Amino acid sequence: MAYTRAHALLFLAPLLLIVLVMYGMMAWTVAVSLDDWVGMAPVWKFHGLENFRTLLGGALRERLFTSLRNNLIWLVVFIAPTTALGLFLAYGLDLVGRAERVLRPLFLYPIALSFVVSGTLWAWMYDPDAGVINNLFRMLGLGRWAQPWIADPHLATFCLVGAAVWQYTGFAMTLYLAAIRDMPREIFEAARVDGATDVQTFRHVVIPNVGHATMIVVAMLILVTLKVFDLVWVMTFGGPGISTEVLPFFMFVATFRQQFVGIGAAVSVLILILAVAVVVPYAWWSMRRLAA
Amino acid sequence: MKTASRLPWRVCIAGLALLWLLPLYVMLANSLKTIREITQSQYVLPPGGFEVQNYAVALGVLRHGLVNSTLVALPATALAVLLGSGAGFFLARLRFRHSQAVFFAATIATFLPYQIVLIPLTQLLADLRLINTRPGLIVAYLLLNTPMAALITATFFQTVPxxxxxxxxxxxxxxxxxxxxxxxxxxxxxxxxxAILIFTTIWNEFLIPTAMTQGTFNQLATPVLAGLKGNYAQLWHIQMAGATLTSLPPLALFVFLGRYFVSGLMAGTLK
Amino acid sequence: MIRRPRITQWLVIMLAAVMTAAPVLYAADQQQLVIYHWWTAGGERQAMQVIFDAFTKKNPSTKIVDNPVAGGGGITLKTVLLGMLAAKIPPDTFQSLSGAELKQYVDGDYVASVDDVWRAQKLDANYPAVIGKMTTFKGQHYGIPMNAHRANWLFYNTKLFNELKLAPPTTVDEMIAAAKRIKSSKPNVAPIAIGTREKWPAVFLFDVTLLSTGGPDVYEKFYTGQLNVKTAPEVRAALQKFKDLIPYLYQFHGAKTWSDIAGPMAEGQMGMMVIGDFAAGLLVQAGYKEGVDWDAAGFPKKPQEVFLMIVDTFVRPTGAKHPEATTAWLTNLTDPKVQGEFNIVKGSIAIHKAVPDTTYPDKLHQEASRTFKSKRIVPSSIHGVLAPPAFLSDWQDILTRFLYSPDINRALDEISSAMELDKVSDSSGWYWAK
Incomplete structure (x- = not known):
């Protein structure tokens, strides 16, 4: 279809402008991270990598590494169960026939909720003495399973992760289910004729064929772990102590509460570096698919 | 497939589904309980009556937030889809020399965690005198969601013969x-x-309004709900009613337009 | 082949246009007072209404544009407010705390002097001198305080204390002794109630500990960065005492806010609680009676009883759009009658000397008012009155962390490095200026 420069301008200019502004803001963040900016009004006082030095080797070292460690916990403890459970459910739903229509939404609905809602809910689920989980345990005579949950600095991050697993399993499940449904039905038939059990089919037929979906799921979930902020804010506010702080939360507190804007920007840059490692390959791969 | 082998799967998955429903049940059941039931730690049993009053109290607090969220999320979604679909059309249907580069750049802008532009975004809106206003929030959400809209609509447009x-x-x-x-x-x-994907994203978002709005006139529902916790500390029933109210719009989309909700969710990964 | 555009398409566009435009039309031309504050919870909200009513009666043509912001001590208020100030779109007045927090606004040139109001209302004579000091920077007054909260109260369960024949403790050592008694005779009762989910109540508890072990002079020096934290014996001693309290604290404090546990304290599931006088309002609202379910005593009484003070203040932003309204608002705040009525509802006390102690209906606030006039007033560290807000944020983290892993040497290191990073002594010079 023939088009002119004016058409290109009309259709593309808004997107280009917005994308440009986004990149401009990223560059701006990088610039701020090199400045000694304290207070909300801009202070352009270049001091090189001083903010990064404070973060990586100076006064804020421990805090940064607590956040980094928690982000790492999120990465491992969140992604593995969410992916595995999602795949398991997808395969199960493929097998249960028409019951799938009823069951599928029951796993997917949490993704429609705000983190603020799920955080509020789970804060109560986890409350040590008033909470639903401990009371449920007591009701079932399992009182010794009761835990301090979010009041325990060693458990708290895992509690937050638990809420996120609940919220995102349906997402993984949906992508996997689509992948399974995309597979040619003959493979399953062949497996059945060979007398394979469900477990064998799962191992030898399903798993080798969902690599593509796994890549998408894992990439998306990694981005979720790098963005996690709302759950921390609502459920623990970074506490007990600073035990549940993650990079975005640290960034927010440093920037907006303490007004160490330069430091906050430096933390943003660290998030940026981590995210780029995932996003750029993913974008490249998506682009190639679109071109194909 | 054999019918017999389905049963264990059904039982197992239905059991897990119950577990997945527990938080929703807790939210709905406790939003209808009296404070007395709450203080007696009756969390798991169904409510004795229907304490609709809880919703009135929660609505009293959340009223402005819900209206503001609507006034921000709807126009931002409409504009993002409109602007994005134009670009999506160009990207998908009128191949041009740099279309891949544009797609690549937009994908990165879409998927990078938006926390990294939070500081400049605050400054930008402050410079535009739009900080702490609903138009300001609309601008912020347009910036964050238009690239996504362009990419998703592009994938949909590609399927047009x-x-x-x-x-x-x-x-x-x-x-x-x-x-x-x-x-x-x-x-x-x-x-x-x-539109469903973007509306839900904006409605559920928390960081932007927390950093950029204050006060009854401009604050969105999610920060108000988060604040409800602080102000009405142990009143779990009110919190649950508030959480239910805040979840209604996205849940309604999920229930009534589930197919499109799911297809938006999947398209959002650029799968 | 060519379809006509669906009506929905146009609808969407109309919707987008109208809804984008609508908020802009809100801007009205009337004489206004745009105000930002953080009094949103039940009683506080009603208290604000008292001032609004008094203001409207005096200035009937001015419309109050109220922007209450939830969040204890204005944690969330400051974020956007500073953005607005930096962008030079200030409201007509906003709430601040006197002291270090106010200094932040003064240093940024965000607020203008209020010397005119201060002089016209003779506040040098009518307010205590320390309040004058907390609002004075570069030789001028920058804020009009209106009420004072006392932070050093020990709330306790009356029935429990009567039953165990316990007298209200007067020092932290006595507090520990009482806690021991409670723990041994009532193993199911948590002796000391505290909720650190919002972190800052840990500072309340530490502050009384420091006042008890070190006294007010050490307290002021510590929070203004005048002590060498790593070597000063006073800080170590206070932390040691703070550590001694830990076994008696309510064990799940990290999951609770202070208001979550005020009820259980009055119910007798917990013994006592160090918190500001604002807890009284919550307890009364929840139906617990002073003198029957709970009581409160100023704490500590030794070595010296002080009034540990949090002051709410309103300011005049630079370049506010309705300067007359701002002046009228600030003047209204200094009216003894307004202060009296406001503080009854707010649950704090008036700072104007003309307000008699008998204004307040309850024992706690009458005592507070007496103490305010007779005892030494020490600015509370909470929310950035003495030390700057940046330090307070770190300080809360250090203390809540200490409650879980009480390592004194590590805490001292953390305090000292936070004080350096947050420039505590640099930014507290104002307190020691003559």
């Missing part, structure tokens, strides 16, 4: 007419999916 475009071109139909008269109506379900 090429013959349709060729036929239109033969009829002497230019890009504007084709986009507006043919492409949009044909792909309207894809647009709906896109």
């Amino acid at each position: 090429a013959e349709m475009q060729e036929a239109a071109a033969l009829d002497g139909c230019g890009p504007v007419t084709f986009y507006w008269r043919i492409l949009l109506p044909v792909a309207q379900l894809g647009l709906l999916s896109t």
Whole structure:
């Protein structure tokens, strides 16, 4: 279809402008991270990598590494169960026939909720003495399973992760289910004729064929772990102590509460570096698919 | 497949589904309990009566937030889809020299955690005198969601048969007419999916309004709900009622337009 | 082939246009007072209404544009407010705390002097001298305080204390002794109630500990960065005592806010609680009676009883759009009658000397008012009155962390490095200026 420069301008200019502004803001963040900016009004006082030095080797070292460690916990403890459970459910739903229509939404609905809602809910689920989980345990005579949950600095991050697993399993499940449904039905038939059990089919037929979906799921979930902020804010506010702080939360507190804007920007840059490692390959791969 | 082998799967998955429903049940059941039931730690049993009063109290607090969220999320979604679909059309249907580069750049802008632009975004809105205003929030959400809208609509537009475009071109139909008269109506379900995804994202978002708005006039529902916790500390029943109210719009979309919700969700990964 | 555009398409566009435009039309031309504050919870909200009513009676043509912001001590208020100030779109007045927090606004040139109001209302004579000091920077007054909260109260469960024949403790050592008694005779009762989910109540508890072990002079020096934290014996001693309290604290404090546990304290599931006088309002609202369910005593009484003070203040932003309204608002705040009525509802006390102690209906606030006039007033560290807000944020983290892993040497290191990073002594010079 023939088009002119004016058409290109009309259709593309808004997107280009917005994308440009986004990149401009990223560059701006990088610039701020090199400045000694304290207070909300801009202070352009270049001091090189001083903010990064404070973060990586100076006064804020421990805090940064607590956040980094928690982000790492999120990465491992969140992604593995969410992916595995999602795949398991997808395969199960493929097998249960028409019951799938009823069951599928029951796993997917949490993704429609705000983190603020799920955080509020789970804060109560986890409350040590008033909470639903401990009371449920007591009701079932399992009182010794009761835990301090979010009041325990060693458990708290895992509690937050638990809420996120609940919220995102349906997402993984949906992508996997689509992948399974995309597979040619003959493979399953062949497996059945060979007398394979469900477990064998799962191992030898399903798993080798969902690599593509796994890549998408894992990439998306990694981005979720790098963005996690709302759950921390609502459920623990970074506490007990600073035990549940993650990079975005640290960034927010440093920037907006303490007004160490330069430091906050430096933390943003660290998030940026981590995210780029995932996003750029993913974008490249998506682009190639679109071109194909 | 054999019917017999389905039963254990059904039981197992239904059991897990119950577990997944527990938080929702807790939210709904406790939003209808009296404070007395709450203080007696009756969390798991169904409510004794229907304490609709809780919703009135929660609504009293959340009222402005819900209105503001609507006044921000709807126009931001509409604009993002409109602007994004134009670009999506260009990217998907009118291949041009740099289309891949644009797609690549937009993908990165979409998927990078938006926390990294939070500081400049605050400054930008402050400089535009838009900080702490609803138009300011609309601008912020447009910036964050238009690239996403462009990418998703592009994937939907790709599924429109090429013959349709060729036929239109033969009829002497230019890009504007084709986009507006043919492409949009044909792909309207894809647009709906896109809109649902973006609306839900904006409605549920928390960081932007927390950093950029204050006060009854401009604050959105999610920060108000988060604040409800602090102000009405141990009143779990009110919190649950508030959480239910805040969840209604996205849940309604999920329940009534589930297919499009899911297809938006999947398209959002650029799968 | 060519379809007509669906009506929905146009609808969407109309919707987008109208809804984008609508908020802009809100801007009205009337004489206004745009105000930002953080009094949103039940009683506080009503208290604000008292001032609004008094203001409207005096200035009937001025419309109050109220922007209450939830969040204890204005944690969330400051974020956007500073953005607005930096962008030079200030409201007509906003709430601040006197002291270090106010200094932040003064240093940024965000607020203008209020010397005119201060002089016209003779506040040098009518307010205590320390309040004058907390609002004075570069030789001028920058804020009009209106009420004072006392932070050093020990709330306790009356029935429990009567039953165990316990007298209200007067020092932290006595507090520990009482806690021991409670723990041994009532193993199911948590002796000391505390909720650190919002972190800052840990500072309340530490502050009384420091006042008890070190006294007010050490307290002021510590929070203004005048002590060498790593070597000063006073800080170590206070932390040691703070550590001794830990076994008696309510064990799940990290999951609770202070208001979550005020009820259980009055119910007798917990013994006592160090918190500001604002807890009284919550307890009364929840139906617990002073003198029957709970009581409160100023704490500590030794070595010296002080009034540990949090002051709410309103300011005049630079370049506010309705300067007359701002002046009228600030003047209204200094009216003894308004202060009296406001503070009854707010649950704090008036700072104007003309307000008699008998204004307040309850024992706690009458005592507070007496103490305010007779005892030494020490600015509370909470929310950035003495030390700057940046330090307070770190300080809360250090203390809540200490409650879980009480390592004194590590805490001292953390305090000292936070004080350096947050420039505590640099930014507290104002307190020691003559």
